[in-house]
Amino acid sequence: xxxxxxxxxxxxxxxxxxxxxxxxxxxxxxxxxxxxxxxxxxxxxxxxxxxxxxxxxxxxxxxxxxxxxxxxxxxxxxxxxxxxxxxxxxxxxxxxxxxxxxxxxxxxxxxxxxxxxxxxxxxxxxxxxxxxxxxxxxxxxxxxxxxxxxxxxxxxxxxxxxxxxxxxxxxxxxxxxxxxxxxxxxxxxxxxxxxxxxxxxxxxxxxxxxxxxxxxxxxxxxxxxxxxxxxxxxxxxxxxxxxxxxxxxxxxxxxxxxxxxxxxxxxxxxxxxxxxxxxxxxxxxxxxxxxxxxxxxxxxxxxxxxxxxxxxxxxxxxxxxxxxxxxxxxxxxxxxxxxxxxxxxxxxxxxxxxxxxxxxxxxxxxxxxxxxxxxxxxxxxxxxxxxxxxxxxxxxxxxxxxxxxxxxxxxxxxxxxxxxxxxxxxxxxxxxxxxxxxxxxxxxxxxxxx
Numbered sequence: 014x015x016x017x018x019x020x021x022x023x024x025x026x027x028x029x030x031x032x033x034x035x036x037x038x039x040x041x042x043x044x045x046x047x048x049x050x051x052x053x054x055x056x057x058x059x060x061x062x063x064x065x066x067x068x069x070x071x072x073x074x075x076x077x078x079x080x081x082x083x084x085x086x087x088x089x090x091x092x093x094x095x096x097x098x099x100x101x102x103x104x105x106x107x108x109x110x111x112x113x114x115x116x117x118x119x120x121x122x123x124x125x126x127x128x129x130x131x132x133x134x135x136x137x138x139x140x141x142x143x144x145x146x147x148x149x150x151x152x153x154x155x156x157x158x159x160x161x162x163x164x165x166x167x168x169x170x171x172x173x174x175x176x177x178x179x180x181x182x183x184x185x186x187x188x189x190x191x192x193x194x195x196x197x198x199x200x201x202x203x204x205x206x207x208x209x210x211x212x213x214x215x216x217x218x219x220x221x222x223x224x225x226x227x228x229x230x231x232x233x234x235x236x237x238x239x240x241x242x243x244x245x246x247x248x249x250x251x252x253x254x255x256x257x258x259x260x261x262x263x264x265x266x267x268x269x270x271x272x273x274x275x276x277x278x279x280x281x282x283x284x285x286x287x288x289x290x291x292x293x294x295x296x297x298x299x300x301x302x303x304x305x306x307x308x309x310x311x312x313x314x315x316x317x318x319x320x321x322x323x324x325x326x327x328x329x330x331x332x333x334x335x336x337x338x339x340x341x342x343x344x345x346x347x348x349x350x351x352x353x354x355x356x357x358x359x360x361x362x363x364x365x366x367x368x369x370x371x372x373x374x375x376x377x378x379x380x381x382x383x384x385x386x387x388x389x390x391x392x393x394x395x396x397x398x399x400x401x402x403x404x405x406x407x408x409x410x411x412x413x414x415x416x417x418x419x420x421x422x423x424x425x426x427x428x429x430x431x432x433x434x435x436x437x438x439x440x441x442x443x444x445x446x447x448x449x450x451x452x453x454x455x456x457x458x459x460x461x462x463x
């Protein structure tokens with residue numbers, strides 16, 4: 014017979030110890046160890062002859078038709094998901110508090126309900142009245158959306174078993190509580206336990222489940238960063254709450270691509286899909302300015318024009334500042350190094366600031382060339398033409414690599430009135446494209462050399 018024993022477990026990160034500890038060595042939290050009972054090691058137990066042997070399915074028989082999807086009816090969200098939520102899947106929607114996660118899910122619940130499916134919305138963070146007031150403001154009035162003001166995960170399971178909804182939304186996983194698990198509400202142990210039970214609900218009952226998770230900018234709080242391996246799809250909300258634009262990006266999707274994004278604008282009636290994001294992002298760019306250039310970016314299969322800005326000023330510090338918004342600081346430092354070594358532009362005694370306007374975050378390497386041209390323009394204090402765009406990855410040798418989907422980027426630039434693009438090109442460059450092979454050629458092409 015397996016003997017029971019007790020151990021100490023951190024309620025924040027789940028780390029275990031044989032005795033009580035004042036500070037957790039894994040997460041650094043103080044006073045978080047609680048005593049829990051645990052069974053003896055599984056290696057000391059013998060197999061029970063009464064356990065039924067499960068059926069084994071061959072790989073050839075496992076394949077079937079395409080997964081059935083629950084189309085939301087919100088074009089941008091359906092595009093990110095690859096056509097909608099897969100039936101019986103578990104999706105995690107993460108992001109900073111207040112960025113619009115509850116808003117988009119309430120709109121999605123209303124849209125799904127209007128298509129004839131039933132939705133159960135477990136609102137643990139807000140009361141029914143609060144959710145109702147927001148729904149009235151958003152115009153979400155479907156009677157097929159049921160509100161469940163509950164945080165106990167066992168009661169949520171019971172409500173799902175009784176009502177058998179097509180879609181379950183839990184807002185948020187930080188407020189859910191499993192009374193069988195020690196730990197404070199929102200701790201890692203509680204979040205993992207509640208998510209594990211929701212996974213079982215989704216798979217056994219075939220309920221499409223969506224959970225909301227809050228994280229800080231560095232992902233240090235309990236939330237999506239500790240649950241990504243447990244769920245089928247992970248969606249992240251990006252953007253600045255001070256800007257109108259929001260981006261939903263899929264960072265994990267077992268049923269589709271992770272390269273698509275959805276672009277929304279925060280309005281008085283909630284989040285609305287943006288039909289022409291390039292035009293809106295460049296709408297306030299009316300006069301040439303030093304340190305400004307347009308980048309033709311690719312977000313999934315969609316070309317997107319964004320404005321890259323740079324500011325170079327004299328530094329009064331021993332170590333000049335390097336600050337970036339929407340761009341990785343490491344990439345900024347690399348471009349600065351290449352400019353100094355390969356193009357003869359020195360930023361040694363300069364503070365450098367770089368950003369992508371509109372709260373957009375660009376992670377693809379093709380931002381190197383427009384960033385370099387914006388930095389050179391800011392250093393020389395010479396404005397670049399409004400009708401100029403650029404894209405391309407810069408190697409450490411100063412060579413510019415050909416970016417993927419180059420024709421689509423150029424076509425998007427032409428659609429917005431930009432008639433000249435600087436980029437590396439394979440073969441003969443089309444009209445309006447200035448082909449360059451090195452960063453020195455690119456800087457000379459815009460007249461920013463000595």
